[in-house]
Amino acid sequence: AQSVAQPEDQVNVAEGNPLTVKCTYSVSGNPYLFWYVQYPNRGLQFLLKYITGDNLVKGSYGFEAEFNKSQTSFHLKKPSALVSDSALYFCAVREPGYSTLTFGKGTMLLVSP
Amino acid sequence: DARVTQTPRHKVTEMGQEVTMRCQPILGHNTVFWYRQTMMQGLELLAYFRNRAPLDDSGMPKDRFSAEMPDATLATLKIQPSEPRDSAVYFCASGLLTPGLHRTYEQYFGPGTRLTVT
Numbered sequence: 001a002q003s004v005a006q007p008e009d010q011v012n013v014a015e016g017n018p019l020t021v022k023c024t025y026s027v028s029g030n031p032y033l034f035w036y037v038q039y040p041n042r043g044l045q046f047l048l049k050y051i052t053g054d055n056l057v058k059g060s061y062g063f064e065a066e067f068n069k070s071q072t073s074f075h076l077k078k079p080s081a082l083v084s085d086s087a088l089y090f091c092a093v094r095e096p097g098y099s100t101l102t103f104g105k106g107t108m109l110l111v112s113p
Numbered sequence: 114d115a116r117v118t119q120t121p122r123h124k125v126t127e128m129g130q131e132v133t134m135r136c137q138p139i140l141g142h143n144t145v146f147w148y149r150q151t152m153m154q155g156l157e158l159l160a161y162f163r164n165r166a167p168l169d170d171s172g173m174p175k176d177r178f179s180a181e182m183p184d185a186t187l188a189t190l191k192i193q194p195s196e197p198r199d200s201a202v203y204f205c206a207s208g209l210l211t212p213g214l215h216r217t218y219e220q221y222f223g224p225g226t227r228l229t230v231t
Binding site: 046105106 | 206219
C-alpha cells in the first residue's frame with residue numbers, strides 16, 4: 001500500500017531565508033510524487049510533480065523538490081521564502097497500478113516578515 | 114481559465130436533513146474525485162469516477178452517502194440523513210488521465226463546500 005508522511009505539522013521561516021518542507025513516502029515500485037498548496041478557504045493547487053527523469057523538479061512560484069530514492073524522500077524547497085508563501089502544503093504519492101493519490105497530513109508553512 | 118466549480122460554497126443544515134453538493138469538473142477531464150477535509154483526519158478520499166463510472170467509493174459511509182455523475186458536466190455528493198460528524202469541507206477534483214508509458218495526471222481542485230451540520 002502506498003503512504004506518505006509529512007513529519008512536521010508546522011515550519012517557521014523568516015522571509016528571505018531558504019525553506020524546506022519534508023516528505024517521505026512508501027510504495028511498492030517507482031513512485032509518482034506531487035506537491036500541492038492550499039491557501040485559506042481555497043482548494044488545493046498543484047505545485048509540481050516527479051514522474052521520472054531528473055531528480056530535481058522545478059514547479060510554480062519558484063518552488064522545487066528533490067526526489068531521493070535511497071531516502072524515499074521528496075522534500076519541497078525554495079531558496080528565498082516570501083510572506084505570501086504562507087499556506088498549507090501537501091505531499092502526495094501514487095504508485096503505478098494505483099489510480100488514486102494518497103495525501104500526507106499537510107505541513108503549515110509560516111513565513112514571518 | 115478552466116477551473117472546477119462547486120456549489121454551494123457554504124451549507125449550514127440541521128441534523129437529519131438531506132445535503133446535496135454539486136461539482137462541475139473541467140471540460141474534457143475524464144476523472145472526478147470527492148474528498149473530505151477535517152482538522153482531525155486531514156484529506157480523505159471518498160469516491161472517484163472515470164468516464165462517469167464509479168470506480169471506488171470505499172471511503173464513503175455507504176448507509177448515508179451517495180455519489181453520482183448524471184452527466185459529464187455534473188458530479189453530485191449526497192448525504193441523507195446528515196449528522197454533526199459530517200461537518201467538514203468537501204472538495205471535488207478533476208483530472209485527465211494521460212496515455213503513455215507513465216499514465217498520470219494532476220488533479221485540479223474546486224474551492225470546496227464547507228458543510229456545518231448542527
